[in-house]
Amino acid sequence: MKTNTAVSTSVALSRSKRDHKFLRSILFLLPSWILLLIFFVGPVILTFYFSFTNLSLTGTAAQGIEFVGFQNFKVMFHDPNFRISIIKTILFLLFSAIIGQQVLGFILAVLMKEKNKTFRRIIGIIVIAGWVTPEIVVAFCWVAFLSDNGTLNTLLQSVGLKSVSWLFTFPMVSVIIANIWHGTAFSMLVYQAALDDVPKSIEEAARIDGASRLQSLIRIVLPIIKGSIVTNMVLVTLQTLGVFTLIYTMTGGGPGTATQTLPIFMYNQAFVNYQLGYGTAISLILLIIGIIASLLYIRSMKATI
Amino acid sequence: MNRFKLERKVSYIVLALIGILFLLPLLWVLFASFDPNAQQSLKIPHSFTFNNFISILTDPATLRSFVIGLIMSLGQAFLVVIVAGLAAYPLSRYQLKYKKPFMYTILFMTSLPITAVMVPVYQLFMFIKLQDSILGTMLFLTASGLPYGIWMLKNFMDAVPLELEESAWVDGASVWAGLRKIVTPLMIPGICTVAIFTFSGSWGNFFVPYILIQSPDKFPASVTIFQFFGNYGLVEYGKLAAFSLVYTFPAVILYIFSQRFMSKGFSFGGASKG
Numbered sequence: 001m002k003t004n005t006a007v008s009t010s011v012a013l014s015r016s017k018r019d020h021k022f023l024r025s026i027l028f029l030l031p032s033w034i035l036l037l038i039f040f041v042g043p044v045i046l047t048f049y050f051s052f053t054n055l056s057l058t059g060t061a062a063q064g065i066e067f068v069g070f071q072n073f074k075v076m077f078h079d080p081n082f083r084i085s086i087i088k089t090i091l092f093l094l095f096s097a098i099i100g101q102q103v104l105g106f107i108l109a110v111l112m113k114e115k116n117k118t119f120r121r122i123i124g125i126i127v128i129a130g131w132v133t134p135e136i137v138v139a140f141c142w143v144a145f146l147s148d149n150g151t152l153n154t155l156l157q158s159v160g161l162k163s164v165s166w167l168f169t170f171p172m173v174s175v176i177i178a179n180i181w182h183g184t185a186f187s188m189l190v191y192q193a194a195l196d197d198v199p200k201s202i203e204e205a206a207r208i209d210g211a212s213r214l215q216s217l218i219r220i221v222l223p224i225i226k227g228s229i230v231t232n233m234v235l236v237t238l239q240t241l242g243v244f245t246l247i248y249t250m251t252g253g254g255p256g257t258a259t260q261t262l263p264i265f266m267y268n269q270a271f272v273n274y275q276l277g278y279g280t281a282i283s284l285i286l287l288i289i290g291i292i293a294s295l296l297y298i299r300s301m302k303a304t305i
Numbered sequence: 306m307n308r309f310k311l312e313r314k315v316s317y318i319v320l321a322l323i324g325i326l327f328l329l330p331l332l333w334v335l336f337a338s339f340d341p342n343a344q345q346s347l348k349i350p351h352s353f354t355f356n357n358f359i360s361i362l363t364d365p366a367t368l369r370s371f372v373i374g375l376i377m378s379l380g381q382a383f384l385v386v387i388v389a390g391l392a393a394y395p396l397s398r399y400q401l402k403y404k405k406p407f408m409y410t411i412l413f414m415t416s417l418p419i420t421a422v423m424v425p426v427y428q429l430f431m432f433i434k435l436q437d438s439i440l441g442t443m444l445f446l447t448a449s450g451l452p453y454g455i456w457m458l459k460n461f462m463d464a465v466p467l468e469l470e471e472s473a474w475v476d477g478a479s480v481w482a483g484l485r486k487i488v489t490p491l492m493i494p495g496i497c498t499v500a501i502f503t504f505s506g507s508w509g510n511f512f513v514p515y516i517l518i519q520s521p522d523k524f525p526a527s528v529t530i531f532q533f534f535g536n537y538g539l540v541e542y543g544k545l546a547a548f549s550l551v552y553t554f555p556a557v558i559l560y561i562f563s564q565r566f567m568s569k570g571f572s573f574g575g576a577s578k579g
Binding site: 021024025028029031032035036038039040042043044046047050055104107108111112115119122123126127128129130132133134135136137140141142143144145147148149150151153154181213234235238239241242243244245249263266270271276279280283286287290291293294295297298301 | 312316317319320321323324327328329330331333334337344345346347348388389391392394395396399401409412413414416417418419420421422423424425426427428429444445447448449451452455480505508509511512516527530531534538542545546549552553556557560
């Protein structure tokens with residue numbers, strides 16, 4: 001009998017302990033849940049909802065919101081500006097995020113291996129400085145560099161070449177290069193860490209077997225760091241997808257629609273043309289691309305965790 | 306052996322070239338800010354002046370925007386550390402039923418671009434009367450920084466051995482006291498990493514306050530520097546450069562400081578988001 005009560009009290013005790021743990025978990029998680037629900041989950045749900053309304057900042061639609069079904073999307077798919085901004089977004093992602101930052105970051109990481117320590121440090125600091133600099137200052141630097149009387153044209157003239165209105169003649173190239181300059185350090189750091197984790201003995205064995213540096217890099221090292229490459233690529237794509245400040249400051253999306261990526265197009269429709277419903281429909285497209293890429297990101301992380 | 310030497314030389318030259326290309330746009334800010342008659346093109350100043358900095362730092366509107374930016378970013382960093390730290394505790398210490406899907410949702414949220422939700426956020430802020438509010442903007446920034454904070458702090462907390470806490474409990478400490486006096490001090494590097502990244506993220510964030518705040522006297526530095534560029538950007542290059550340098554300063558200092566805590570920060574395996 002005695003042991004029985006002892007067991008039951010200990011059961012009761014552990015149950016009350018478990019209840020305590022449960023209560024405490026709820027209590028500790030609650031502040032973050034509330035904030036995330038109001039300011040994160042809420043807006044995501046609202047994006048889906050507002051996309052199907054005629055929400056507007058001015059006129060009659062500003063008073064009452066009306067449900068308009070797929071009207072915004074019908075307008076959008078017939079809007080040549082939408083098609084342009086999709087193409088601009090793809091170009092921006094492809095050349096800035098996927099090709100530019102990845103390749104340059106990887107090349108930097110590979111070349112910096114086994115180099116003089118001071119030299120390596122100096123190059124590292126210069127590249128990282130572009131990354132630490134706030135986006136808006138990056139935009140100023142590049143406007144000054146590429147403007148008609150800017151550094152690049154001064155250099156060109158000094159060797160007898162004609163100056164070019166870079167921001168007008170090659171606006172897309174300009175913002176892509178500025179974004180590569182700003183973002184490459186991240187990929188470089190990721191690839192440096194990944195390369196450091198590749199066991200030296202494997203590469204050495206390949207070299208002894210007669211593989212050249214390039215061969216061992218492509219055949220041996222690349223497959224080993226595949227996980228880092230995929231994760232980094234998705235992550236950089238996601239960061240680049242949301243870029244607004246850099247383009248807005250450098251070109252304002254122009255000239256005309258020349259650099260109007262989806263975030264700029266969304267901003268113009270929502271806050272310049274006051275069509276919040278239409279603007280939200282555009283942001284829904286942006287959000288869906290983001291959600292797909294984020295799911296890919298989680299999948300790639302699952303492999304490395 | 307000869308070929309190896311050549312390869313080495315070429316790779317040094319390529320690296321040096323990339324370094325110069327990266328340095329050129331940046332040098333302009335440094336030189337122009339000390340140049341009494343700075344131009345758009347990079348040039349070494351003939352004379353040297355602090356006037357650009359003085360005129361930026363004595364303008365009350367600019368100073369106010371720096372203070373607002375500091376309040377917003379510090380407040381956000383503080384809130385993220387507290388709220389995310391609290392959430393991290395049960396996620397790290399207890400076996401919760403839906404922990405795994407919750408952590409994956411958090412990871413999912415860390416990567417979602419904030420730009421995509423700003424139009425509905427603006428509408429939400431109009432609706433709950435939070436528009437044009439520094440506090441409201443700070444709360445939104447806090448929420449957007451939470452997923453990263455929770456993810457990082459949970460992983461940092463996992464590294465703090467449970468035994469240390471248990472021995473404190475045996476001595477009669479409560480869970481709360483254990484968290485405050487045992488776990489938190491051991492997590493200082495993690496807390497600093499999260500705080501610094503959160504601070505730098507919002508200090509450099511232009512889009513969110515640009516959308517959510519309308520009154521010029523409530524603008525943080527990121528928005529006033531944009532306005533300065535719009536108004537004087539094509540005339541007062543020296544002042545723009547000085548403004549940029551002052552504005553960049555906290556981000557650089559904090560980055561250097563954060564290096565002390567992040568020796569292994571960039572491998573994806575394990576704790577860090579990268």
